[in-house]
Amino acid sequence: IMSTPKRLYKIDKGRMIDGVCGGIAEFFNVDATVVRLLWILFAACAGGGIIAYFIAALVMPRKADVV
Numbered sequence: 001i002m003s004t005p006k007r008l009y010k011i012d013k014g015r016m017i018d019g020v021c022g023g024i025a026e027f028f029n030v031d032a033t034v035v036r037l038l039w040i041l042f043a044a045c046a047g048g049g050i051i052a053y054f055i056a057a058l059v060m061p062r063k064a065d066v067v
Contacts, residue, residue: 009023
């Protein structure tokens, strides 16, 4: 039996800025708060988190466009 592949997308409901972290959390089936905290730590320590977020916001489709 073939199942539909998991898709990475931005969420609309429950988003904080653009829904990127919420979409990543749904993809990996974890709490969105954990993803947001990890993203903040990555941005503070490595500095690339802010740029990575904006790139993801531009590249990732909305949930309504995927489903």
